[in-house]
Amino acid sequence: MRSRTAPWVLLAPFLVLFIGTMIVPIIMAIGYSFTRVERSGLLGEAGIRSVFAGFDNYIAALTNVNFLQAIGRMILFGAVQVTVMIVAATVLALLLESASARWPGFFRAAYFLPYGIPGVIATILWSFLYIPGLSPIVDVLGAIGLDVDFLGPNMVLWSIANIVTWTYTGYNMLIIIAQLKSIPGELYEAAKLDGASSLRVALAIQLPLIRPALMLTVIFSIIGTLQLFAEPRLLQTMSAGITSEYTPNMSAYAFAFQYNDIGMAAAQSVIIAVAAFLLSAIALGVSNWTEKRR
Amino acid sequence: MSTADATTTARRSKPLGNAARAARGDGPSGRRDAGRKPTTTIIVTAILAIVAIYFLVPVYWVVVNATKSTEELFGSSGFWFGENFQLFENLKAVLTANGGIFPRWGLNSLLYSGVGSVLATYFSVAAGYALAKYRFAGRKIVYGLVLGGVLVPGTAVALPLFFLFSSIGITNTYWSVLIPSLVSPFGLFLASIYASAAVPDEMLEAGRLDGVGELGLFHRLSLPQLVPAIVTILLFQFVAIWNNYMLPLVMLADEKLYPITLGLDNWRAQTDRLPEFYQLTVGGALLSVIPLAILILVLQRFWRGGLTEGSIKG
Numbered sequence: 001m002r003s004r005t006a007p008w009v010l011l012a013p014f015l016v017l018f019i020g021t022m023i024v025p026i027i028m029a030i031g032y033s034f035t036r037v038e039r040s041g042l043l044g045e046a047g048i049r050s051v052f053a054g055f056d057n058y059i060a061a062l063t064n065v066n067f068l069q070a071i072g073r074m075i076l077f078g079a080v081q082v083t084v085m086i087v088a089a090t091v092l093a094l095l096l097e098s099a100s101a102r103w104p105g106f107f108r109a110a111y112f113l114p115y116g117i118p119g120v121i122a123t124i125l126w127s128f129l130y131i132p133g134l135s136p137i138v139d140v141l142g143a144i145g146l147d148v149d150f151l152g153p154n155m156v157l158w159s160i161a162n163i164v165t166w167t168y169t170g171y172n173m174l175i176i177i178a179q180l181k182s183i184p185g186e187l188y189e190a191a192k193l194d195g196a197s198s199l200r201v202a203l204a205i206q207l208p209l210i211r212p213a214l215m216l217t218v219i220f221s222i223i224g225t226l227q228l229f230a231e232p233r234l235l236q237t238m239s240a241g242i243t244s245e246y247t248p249n250m251s252a253y254a255f256a257f258q259y260n261d262i263g264m265a266a267a268q269s270v271i272i273a274v275a276a277f278l279l280s281a282i283a284l285g286v287s288n289w290t291e292k293r294r
Numbered sequence: 295m296s297t298a299d300a301t302t303t304a305r306r307s308k309p310l311g312n313a314a315r316a317a318r319g320d321g322p323s324g325r326r327d328a329g330r331k332p333t334t335t336i337i338v339t340a341i342l343a344i345v346a347i348y349f350l351v352p353v354y355w356v357v358v359n360a361t362k363s364t365e366e367l368f369g370s371s372g373f374w375f376g377e378n379f380q381l382f383e384n385l386k387a388v389l390t391a392n393g394g395i396f397p398r399w400g401l402n403s404l405l406y407s408g409v410g411s412v413l414a415t416y417f418s419v420a421a422g423y424a425l426a427k428y429r430f431a432g433r434k435i436v437y438g439l440v441l442g443g444v445l446v447p448g449t450a451v452a453l454p455l456f457f458l459f460s461s462i463g464i465t466n467t468y469w470s471v472l473i474p475s476l477v478s479p480f481g482l483f484l485a486s487i488y489a490s491a492a493v494p495d496e497m498l499e500a501g502r503l504d505g506v507g508e509l510g511l512f513h514r515l516s517l518p519q520l521v522p523a524i525v526t527i528l529l530f531q532f533v534a535i536w537n538n539y540m541l542p543l544v545m546l547a548d549e550k551l552y553p554i555t556l557g558l559d560n561w562r563a564q565t566d567r568l569p570e571f572y573q574l575t576v577g578g579a580l581l582s583v584i585p586l587a588i589l590i591l592v593l594q595r596f597w598r599g600g601l602t603e604g605s606i607k608g
Binding site for chain 1: 346420423425427436559
């Protein structure tokens with residue numbers, strides 16, 4: 001075989017699968033998002049046909065109160081959960097790296113463990129700790145006079161946030177630790193000579209120097225938030241607060257399988273994909289930009 | 295899969311080398327201020343221990359409560375063992391319920407993750423190697439196309455994929471979950487970065503002079519050089535397929551084809567009407583957490599061996 005055809009032979013299986021499972025479905029979804037199913041006859045008995053709908057589905061999606069609320073809910077969720085998680089990951093990373101900590105290897109492994117547990121299993125585990133009657137936490141809080149309903153309509157969003165935080169904090173912490181380790185030792189020596197306190201070292205040296213890692217973890221966590229699906233969907237049967245259009249992805253799923261409105265489902269999928277694509281592209285741009293400035 | 299949460303992969307891809315260094319657990323800052331005050335050590339370690347309890351409590355709960363009967367599950371304190379220790383009866387019930395459906399889910403998960411990750415790794419390494427080691431017309435277009443694919447999250451493609459697969463009639467089959475799992479754009483990037491550093495052009499030229507064919511150059515000379523990258527892609531793809539929920543949920547209707555995540559979700563959903571499913575779900579959750587906990591430790595070990603070498607060479 002000549003080296004002109006060789007690369008294409010090596011690329012072929014990947015490209016065929018990539019085009020078949022990503023490019024074609026996305027093109028199909030875009031196609032569907034511009035069509036509307038029309039049923040003729042009173043009950044659709046005279047046949048079903050697809051007609052071109054222009055931007056109707058997109059307009060419907062972007063004026064659908066539930067879909068907009070789902071997006072708004074994810075913005076609120078992201079603002080709180082991502083902040084809490086990244087602050088926690090940063091503090092834990094600084095403490096583990098402070099040399100005041102005993103058994104850092106054990107703690108690192110314990111914090112990282114949840115990352116290997118699938119979202120579905122993590123949600124089932126936590127749901128056991130949320131359900132009244134089953135949960136020892138609810139019992140303990142009740143005994144000291146606190147009645148907490150983790151699955152109540154207002155509380156459940158934060159119960160989901162807790163599951164996501166539990167899963168990803170250790171992972172983000174590892175990324176931050178890696179960046180901390182790349183800080184040259186001389187900087188610490190110099191700070192020590194100047195008599196700087198640990199707090200001052202953290203604020204003046206460590207935090208500014210781990211900014212690129214923080215930037216990256218924040219932006220990718222926001223993109224992850226946009227895709228939230230498994231956790232709220234599993235808790236849906238236990239909580240009255242979760243509707244079937246609770247998150248953007250759940251909404252697209254509901255339109256496809258519950259309401260049989262493929263055009264709308266496709267339009268919402270395209271909106272989610274485009275938003276994720278734009279956010280990722282921005283994330284990459286920002287990380288390249290901060291890389292260059294270093 | 296790869297369509298496998300492209301975001302999760304994106305989330306991983308960049309900092310992977312860093313995380314690898316972190317996992318190794320050494321570095322300049324580690325020793326920088328030994329000989330701190332013992333009170334500080336006690337306070338910091340106490341804080342870390344309390345946080346560790348938070349991360350371990352759900353796992354602890356499942357271990358303790360998998361040993362209880364259904365009545366004790368609700369009747370006794372959730373933080374300690376009940377009077378009867380019936381772990382083995384419970385696990386037996388999990389393994390034999392519905393004619394042994396749980397082991398079947400486990401095997402399905404192994405099939406999707408095992409076959410999916412091995413083939414996905416082979417395809418993405420071959421493609422990444424081709425992009426790194428050959429200069430040909432269309433190379434940049436392929437690169438751009440795949441980069442675009444990485445940025446579109448897997449969950450956003452799950453529904454469109456369902457439209458496509460239902461139009462060719464392969465939904466609710468093993469293929470409907472397996473085929474999308476065979477693609478790993480993240481793996482392609484990792485492999486191409488690694489191959490451009492770890493496979494010297496001189497070695498390929500020498501091979502060509504000795505009359506080795508182009509495919510032989512890849513399989514016999516280059517693959518051994520790429521082992522660290524291969525192991526990393528394999529493990530990440532395995533975990534990504536294992537953790538996947540939306541794709542099998544969208545594709546599969548037949549319980550017999552479910553992976554463990556979907557099956558366990560199915561059991562949990564029945565606890566509303568049938569309380570005995572609580573005990574099955576708890577036991578099943580325990581059985582599915584154990585292999586993953588082991589895998590995470592293995593994964594950490596391979597992070598050290600795998601990507602750090604790549605980052606040193608690259």
